[in-house]
Amino acid sequence: xxxxxxxxxxxxxxxxxxxxxxxxxxxxxxxxxxxxxxxxxxxxxxxxxxxxxxxxxxxxxxxxxxxxxxxxxxxxxxxxxxxxxxxxxxxxxxxxxxxxxxxxxxxxxxxxxxxxxxxxxxxxxxxxxxxxxxxxxxxxxxxxxxxxxxxxxxxxxxxxxxxxxxxxxxxxxxxxxxxxxxxxxxxxxxxxxxxxxxxxxxxxxxxxxxxxxxxxxxxxxxxxxxxxxxxxxxxxxxxxxxxxxxxxxxxxxxxxxxxxxxxxxxxxxxxxxxxxxxxxxxxxxxxxxxxxxxxxxxxxxxxxxxxxxxxxxxxxxxxxxxxxxxxxxxxxxxxxxxxxxxxxxxxxxxxxxxxxxxxxxxxxxxxxxxxxxxxxxxxxxxxxxxxxxxxxxxxxxxxxxxxxxxxxxxxxxxxxxxxxx
Amino acid sequence: xxxxxxxxxxxxxxxxxxxxxxxxxxxxxxxxxxxxxxxxxxxxxxxxxxxxxxxxxxxxxxxxxxxxxxxxxxxxxxxxxxxxxxxxxxxxxxxxxxxxxxxxxxxxxxxxxxxxxxxxxxxxxxxxxxxxxxxxxxxxxxxxxxxxxxxxxxxxxxxxxxxxxxxxxxxxxxxxxxxxxxxxxxxxxxxxxxxxxxxxxxxxxxxxxxx
Numbered sequence: 001x002x003x004x005x006x007x008x009x010x011x012x013x014x015x016x017x018x019x020x021x022x023x024x025x026x027x028x029x030x031x032x033x034x035x036x037x038x039x040x041x042x043x044x045x046x047x048x049x050x051x052x053x054x055x056x057x058x059x060x061x062x063x064x065x066x067x068x069x070x071x072x073x074x075x076x077x078x079x080x081x082x083x084x085x086x087x088x089x090x091x092x093x094x095x096x097x098x099x100x101x102x103x104x105x106x107x108x109x110x111x112x113x114x115x116x117x118x119x120x121x122x123x124x125x126x127x128x129x130x131x132x133x134x135x136x137x138x139x140x141x142x143x144x145x146x147x148x149x150x151x152x153x154x155x156x157x158x159x160x161x162x163x164x165x166x167x168x169x170x171x172x173x174x175x176x177x178x179x180x181x182x183x184x185x186x187x188x189x190x191x192x193x194x195x196x197x198x199x200x201x202x203x204x205x206x207x208x209x210x211x212x213x214x215x216x217x218x219x220x221x222x223x224x225x226x227x228x229x230x231x232x233x234x235x236x237x238x239x240x241x242x243x244x245x246x247x248x249x250x251x252x253x254x255x256x257x258x259x260x261x262x263x264x265x266x267x268x269x270x271x272x273x274x275x276x277x278x279x280x281x282x283x284x285x286x287x288x289x290x291x292x293x294x295x296x297x298x299x300x301x302x303x304x305x306x307x308x309x310x311x312x313x314x315x316x317x318x319x320x321x322x323x324x325x326x327x328x329x330x331x332x333x334x335x336x337x338x339x340x341x342x343x344x345x346x347x348x349x350x351x352x353x354x355x356x357x358x359x360x361x362x363x364x365x366x367x368x369x370x371x372x373x374x375x376x377x378x379x380x381x382x383x384x385x386x387x388x389x390x391x392x393x394x395x396x397x398x399x400x401x402x403x404x405x406x407x408x409x410x411x412x413x414x415x416x417x418x419x420x421x
Numbered sequence: 422x423x424x425x426x427x428x429x430x431x432x433x434x435x436x437x438x439x440x441x442x443x444x445x446x447x448x449x450x451x452x453x454x455x456x457x458x459x460x461x462x463x464x465x466x467x468x469x470x471x472x473x474x475x476x477x478x479x480x481x482x483x484x485x486x487x488x489x490x491x492x493x494x495x496x497x498x499x500x501x502x503x504x505x506x507x508x509x510x511x512x513x514x515x516x517x518x519x520x521x522x523x524x525x526x527x528x529x530x531x532x533x534x535x536x537x538x539x540x541x542x543x544x545x546x547x548x549x550x551x552x553x554x555x556x557x558x559x560x561x562x563x564x565x566x567x568x569x570x571x572x573x574x575x576x577x578x579x580x581x582x583x584x585x586x587x588x589x590x591x592x593x594x595x596x597x598x599x600x601x602x603x604x605x606x607x608x609x610x611x612x613x614x615x616x617x618x619x620x621x622x623x624x625x626x627x628x629x630x631x632x
Contacts, residue, residue, distance in 0.1 A: 075502050162525075162533055188578050220515050223523040257499065258512055286467075287459030293437065293452040300444040315612065342556075342605035347600075353597065355576040363578075378579040380528075384536050385573050391540030399542030400551055407548065417537040419529045 053081040053088050055140035056114075056131045060149050066159075069123040069152025074116045078143060079133040082111050093132040094118075097144075098125050121150045161416040165383060173376030180368030186375055193332055193350035194363045197231075200330045201238045210245040211235070212304040213293060214320065216311025216335065217251040217288055217408035220258055223358075224336050228311035229258050230361035231334075235308065236263040240270035248281040249298060251291040256283045292316040296323045309333040309348065310357065314339045321347035334360065387413060431627040434619055539569045568596040 056076045064071035074094065082089035089111045095103040096118065107116055121127065126149050132141045180186050204211045213235065216226040232248070239246045250256045259281045267276035284294045296319065297305070307324040309317070309331060317333075317340040324331045333344035334352025342343070343374050344351045353362055359377075362370035394410045395404060436451030479488050492511035499508040543562045544552045554562070574586065575593030582590045625631035 020515065085511060116523055158609075162529060165532070166524075166528060187581075189581050191578075196441070221519045221522075223519065223527070226516060226519060254496075254512070254515065258497065258516070261509060261512065285456050285460040286463035287455070290455045290459035294456045297444065297449065297452050318612070338600070339604055339608055342601040342608070345601060347604065359578055375579055380532060381577050382571055384502065384532050384613075385570060385577075387536045388539050388566065388570055388573075391536070392543065395540050395542045395548075396544060399545035399548045414537060417533045417540070418538075419533045 009385040020046060041184060041269065045341045046157050050138050051088050051135040052138055053140050054079045056082075056092065056142045057116050059127050059131050059142045059145045061127070061145040061174070063116060063148065063151045066153045066156040067150075069150050070119060070121050072121060072127060072129075072148060072150050073223075074118060074129050074131070074145065076114055076131050078112065078114050079140065081135070082133065084112070087111060089137045090136060091134055093134060093139075095130050095132065095141075097128045100126070103130065123150055123152060123281035124404045125149065158420045162419055165380070165416075169376050169380045172379040173373050175372075176375040177369055177372030180371050186368075186371045188359075188363055188371065188374060191352070191356055191363055193334065193352045193356065194360050196330075196350045197235065197334060197364060198238060200306040200308075200332055201242060201244060201331055202234065204246045205242040207305045209305035210247050210302055211239060211306045211308070212295075212299065212302070212307045212324075212329070213246060213248040214311070215248070215255055215259065216309075217291060217316065218312035219252040220254045222312045224310075225252075225255060227357050227361065228334075229255070229262055231308070231310055231357075231364065232259060233262045233266055234361065234364040235364065235376075237270055240267045240272050241276065243272075246280055247298065248302065249284045249291070249295050249300065250281060251286055251288070253283055253286060256281050288314065288316060292319050295320060299323045299327050299329070302380050303327045304329050307331045309335075309344065310352070310360075311335065312345075313337060318343035318347065324348075343413055389419060425628055431623060434623060467520070535569065540565055541566070567592075568600075571596055 045219035056079050059074065059076040061072055061074045064073050078092075079089050081087060091111055092109045092113050093105050094107040094109065094116050096106045097103040102160055106118065109116065118127075126147045128147050129144050129145045132139050134140075168223055170226075176186060203209060215225055215232065216222070218225050220229075236246060238244075248259055248263075250259060260278055264273075264276050267273055284291045298304075299320075300323065304324075304327070307329045309320060309324070310333065313320075313335050314337070317335070321331060321333060321344055326390065332350045332352070334349040334357035335341060335344065336354045336357055338354070341351065341353055359374050362374040391410065391413050394406050394413070398407045398410050433451050433454065436447045436450070436454075439445055439451075440448045458480065460548050462529065476486050476490050492514060495511045496508050499505045515582055541562055542548065542554075543566065546554050546558060571589050571593030573593070575582075575590045577590075580586055
């Protein structure tokens with residue numbers, strides 16, 4: 001393939017001419033057009049030799065697939081003077097004109113670039129682009145792209161395999177729920193931390209001391225908090241049965257509301273609605289360490305017999321767990337944050353690691369719906385384990401032997417588990 | 422005024438640190454100030470950032486904000502005991518939406534991307550290259566594949582951890598614990614830097630002992 005230097009390259013004389021036109025048009029108070037072809041060239045140094053470069057060619061703009069209708073993709077063929085070694089091109093500037101208005105620079109890219117994704121666009125606006133290659137003292141603009149409007153797609157086909165696997169897992173969940181409903185016992189292996197829940201509540205009851213339930217410092221939009229609230233349902237049910245005192249300081253107002261509803265429901269289910277009190281759950285503050293200071297104070301003053309630390313925790317995890325340990329409470333902790341788990345393991349009696357936290361509610365309740373969900377998740381893990389084993393095996397064979405069929409199978413497996421967008 | 426702020430900050434810092442000795446009146450005072458001030462601050466911040474900054478300013482441009490405002494209004498019905506039960510609706514909406522949104526996120530990052538990142542040739546750096554990987558690369562690849570697989574086995578709840586399966590699961594928990602050990606040391610160091618920051622304030626800014 002051969003490239004000719006684009007005749008639109010801006011030379012000093014051409015630039016001066018353009019500049020005169022622009023000055024004239026500005027003085028006449030008229031709108032300066034995008035003039036994408038000539039490009040908004042910068043003044044070359046008067047006392048330096050002009051480095052003439054070829055313009056980038058074939059700029060093409062297309063809609064970014066499977067998005068919300070706010071992105072476009074611009075591609076072009078780089079200038080033939082854009083070479084890895086000894087190239088004259090110092091980079092590219094991308095210009096965009098909105099609804100036929102003046103072209104404005106929207107991006108500066110490094111040499112070798114041939115792709116730009118423009119985000120935060122509007123579906124009702126028409127966009128035209130051109131690309132300018134720039135050397136030390138000259139610029140060369142491409143022609144304008146066609147006018148285009150970003151489109152919104154309602155179905156993201158990039159996620160079709162994710163959808164398919166999710167569908168398999170969902171079908172498994174339904175199958176297991178129905179199986180459990182028919183009375184078949186679903187096996188779930190023993191989880192030590194959860195086996196200790198009843199024992200921990202019993203301990204508090206025997207000692208006549210309270211239970212402190214800390215649901216982390218995240219809001220209801222964190223799935224760890226949801227898991228904690230679900231476990232709270234089971235814990236508060238046993239608490240209601242035993243008539244034990246429960247205290248739950250929270251750092252988010254929505255968590256307070258959800259926790260009150262949950263405990264109230266448990267007390268009603270236990271047939272003791274009169275024993276429920278809104279003050280069992282109280283809001284402290286949204287401030288992370290303000291909350292910690294208050295909870296630490298509660299621990300040392302009330303000396304709870306049992307402390308649950310379940311949910312999303314950050315830097316406060318060790319402070320809370322260590323203070324709880326110092327007052328002699330039996331502590332059951334659980335979070336899905338890998339950075340905080342080591343502290344809980346070091347300072348607590350039982351720790352629910354990641355997935356165990358999410359399995360807890362099903363494990364504790366033994367309800368068909370929750371158990372079915374847990375078994376369905378195991379099907380997902382089974383698929384993942386199988387894919388890893390098969391993928392690694394084929395991958396190793398393909399790398400060593402370069403077998404075409406195996407490489408094709410491997411490509412398919414990799415494609416299935418690749419999530420884009 | 423600057424001196425007063427400095428002395429106040431030092432007084433409150435020492436008040437919080439005094440908890441290391443035992444619970445005391447100084448700590449209680451500091452705790453109450455901290456909790457009260459921060460709760461008030463967050464109320465004001467959330468009001469101006471969310472209610473005013475997002476809803477009030479953006480409501481004409483983004484009509485869907487009215488949905489959020491309406492749900493927020495329903496939450497306030499808790500204050501009226503007779504119809505307080507209506508506040509469960511927005512709560513249900515939040516819980517349901519959170520579960521749905523996180524399902525895709527977790528599924529994508531914890532299953533799909535994890536599997537994709539684990540599929541790798543054990544003894545080669547690229548396909549068709551034969552056994553060309555350095556020993557360190559081979560060990561690294563083996564650790565990733567072995568650690569991910571055994572970790573998954575540990576979190577498989579439908580089978581008793583017995584026999585070969587149990588042995589694999591035990592290896593998985595060992596991998597997890599070794600990872601936690603490394604993470605523990607790393608995070609403790611970052612906590613130490615927080616403590617050093619406070620000591621730097623006390624000895625440097627307050628007492629001027631560090632120049």
